[in-house]
Amino acid sequence: MEDKLADQIYTARIGDITFKKIVSCSPGTPIFEAAIKMSEQKTSCLFIKNDQDVYLGFVTDITLRDNVIAKQLSPNLPIDEVMDTNIVTITPDAYVYEAILMMFSKKSRYLLVNDNGNYVGFLSRNRLLSEQAESPLVFIQSVKSAVNTGDLKLKWQKVPGIVSQLLARGVHSKIVNEVVTTIADTISFKIIEEVIAKLGPPPAKFVFMVLGSEGRKELSLKTDQDNAIIYEDTGEDKRAAVRSYFLDMATQVSDKLNFVGFVYCDGDYMATNPNWTHSLSHWKYNYKNWIEEALPEAAVKFAAFFDCRAIYGDLSIMESLRSFVDEELQKPIEKFYVYLAKNALLYEPPLTYFRNIRTQKIHKKEVFDIKTAMTPIVDLARVYALQNRIFQKENTGERLKALRELGVFSEEQFNELSQSYYYLMGLRLKHQANLIINDQAAPNNFIEIDSLTKIEKVTLIEIFKIIQNFQSGIRMKFTNSLG
Structure with a gap:
C-alpha cells in the first residue's frame, strides 16, 4: 500500500489535488494591514498583485518575522x-513530481496554479511533501537540511538505492534523471553557500553554471564535475580582485564536490580552469569565436557549453549570454553547423555488419559502452x-518534443528517438545502481552482453538501427554526403 501511495506522485497531476485559496493585497498596503488580513483569512501566505492583476511577490509568516520584526x-x-x-x-496538467522538483530548482516554497491565464489557487511545498511521505522526493528536503559536507557525502551515497527503488517501481527514466539531477543541484547549492559564507560576499554578481549531462538534467550515477562561472564586468581597478575571488571560490567548491563524490573532470571542464571562469564579456567573446571559427575543435567546445544551466547566482547574466548567442546564430554560419553535425556522427551505434551488437572485451567479458x-x-x-534556436529546452527529451512541435520531427520520429533514448537511459541507470549496490563496485558504462535478456538484445538492435537512420539524415541535411 505504501508503494502505491508513493507512486502516485509520478502519475497524479496538479489538477487532481485541492489548491489553497489565493489571498492577495496591493503593493502599497501597509505591513500591519497585510498581517491583519493574513490573520483574518487564516493563511500563512499572502500574495501581492498590482492593478493589472499581475502577481509581484508574496509574504509569509517567516517573511514578517525575518524581514520586519527582526x-x-x-x-x-x-x-x-x-x-x-x-x-x-x-499549470493544472503538470505532474505533482514536476511541481516538487520545480520548487526545489527555483528555490520556491509556493507555486501559483495558472489555468489558461487564470490563477485558481496556490500550493505549498511542505503540503505536497507531507502527502508523499514515502516518496524518494522527500529525500531532497533532507539534503537541504544537511549541516556540513560530510552529511552531503552520506546523502549522495544513498542515491543509488533511490534510483534502484524508482526503476523497480517502473518510474520513467526521465523522472529518475530529474530526481538525481535535483539532488546533485541541491548539494552543489549547499556547497556554494558554504564556500561563500567562508570567503565573504562575492565582489560582483555572478552565476555558477553546470554543463554536460547535469546541464541537461540527465545525470547518471557515474558523473564528474562539469561547471563554469560567469561574473559581471567590472572596472579595471576591481578586475584582478574579482577574478581572484571567483577562482578561489571555484577551487573550494570543486574540492568539496570531489569529496562528496562528484569527481574532478578529466577534460578540465571546470570553473577551476581559468579558461572557464571569466567575465560576461569574455564569455560572449568565447561563444562568438567558437561560432565564427567554424573549426572541429571549436564545435566540440560550443557543444559542451551549449548544454549549460545556471544553478546559483544572478540568472539575468545567463539570459544576457543566451540572447547574445541567439543573435550570433542568426548570422550565416552554415560551416559551423557542418562541424556540429560531424561531431554528432563521431559515435556510431555498436552494430556489426550483420546487425548484431558489437562488443569489446574488458576483463575477459564482452561488453558495450552504453554511454x-x-x-x-x-x-x-x-x-x-x-539550428531552430531552441535555447530554453536544456534536456534532450524536451528538445525532441520542441522539435516535434515545430514540425522538424514527425510524431513517429519523435516517439522513436524519445523512447529509444529513455530506454537506453533506464538500462544505464539500472546497470550503474546494480554495480554500486550489489557488487560494491564503482559505476561504469560498460554493460556485459551476457547479462541482457533476449528481449533486451533485440530491443537494443532495433534502437541502434533507428539511430543509424537518423545519423544518415544528418549526413544528408548538414554535410550533403552519404559518406
Whole structure:
C-alpha cells in the first residue's frame, strides 16, 4: 500500500489535488494591514498583485518575522518593500513530481496554479511533501537540511538505492534523471553557500553554471564535475580582485564536490580552469569565436557549453549570454553547423555488419559502452535545437518534443528517438545502481552482453538501427554526403 501511495506522485497531476485559496493585497498596503488580513483569512501566505492583476511577490509568516520584526521595521511601510519576489507558476496538467522538483530548482516554497491565464489557487511545498511521505522526493528536503559536507557525502551515497527503488517501481527514466539531477543541484547549492559564507560576499554578481549531462538534467550515477562561472564586468581597478575571488571560490567548491563524490573532470571542464571562469564579456567573446571559427575543435567546445544551466547566482547574466548567442546564430554560419553535425556522427551505434551488437572485451567479458551508444541522440537533438534556436529546452527529451512541435520531427520520429533514448537511459541507470549496490563496485558504462535478456538484445538492435537512420539524415541535411 505504501508503494502505491508513493507512486502516485509520478502519475497524479496538479489538477487532481485541492489548491489553497489565493489571498492577495496591493503593493502599497501597509505591513500591519497585510498581517491583519493574513490573520483574518487564516493563511500563512499572502500574495501581492498590482492593478493589472499581475502577481509581484508574496509574504509569509517567516517573511514578517525575518524581514520586519527582526529588522525592527515600521509596520506602516508598504508590503512590497519586504515581499519575496520569487513568483513561480505551474499549470493544472503538470505532474505533482514536476511541481516538487520545480520548487526545489527555483528555490520556491509556493507555486501559483495558472489555468489558461487564470490563477485558481496556490500550493505549498511542505503540503505536497507531507502527502508523499514515502516518496524518494522527500529525500531532497533532507539534503537541504544537511549541516556540513560530510552529511552531503552520506546523502549522495544513498542515491543509488533511490534510483534502484524508482526503476523497480517502473518510474520513467526521465523522472529518475530529474530526481538525481535535483539532488546533485541541491548539494552543489549547499556547497556554494558554504564556500561563500567562508570567503565573504562575492565582489560582483555572478552565476555558477553546470554543463554536460547535469546541464541537461540527465545525470547518471557515474558523473564528474562539469561547471563554469560567469561574473559581471567590472572596472579595471576591481578586475584582478574579482577574478581572484571567483577562482578561489571555484577551487573550494570543486574540492568539496570531489569529496562528496562528484569527481574532478578529466577534460578540465571546470570553473577551476581559468579558461572557464571569466567575465560576461569574455564569455560572449568565447561563444562568438567558437561560432565564427567554424573549426572541429571549436564545435566540440560550443557543444559542451551549449548544454549549460545556471544553478546559483544572478540568472539575468545567463539570459544576457543566451540572447547574445541567439543573435550570433542568426548570422550565416552554415560551416559551423557542418562541424556540429560531424561531431554528432563521431559515435556510431555498436552494430556489426550483420546487425548484431558489437562488443569489446574488458576483463575477459564482452561488453558495450552504453554511454557512447546514447551519445548520437544527444548530439542530433542538440544540432537541430541549435539550428531552430531552441535555447530554453536544456534536456534532450524536451528538445525532441520542441522539435516535434515545430514540425522538424514527425510524431513517429519523435516517439522513436524519445523512447529509444529513455530506454537506453533506464538500462544505464539500472546497470550503474546494480554495480554500486550489489557488487560494491564503482559505476561504469560498460554493460556485459551476457547479462541482457533476449528481449533486451533485440530491443537494443532495433534502437541502434533507428539511430543509424537518423545519423544518415544528418549526413544528408548538414554535410550533403552519404559518406
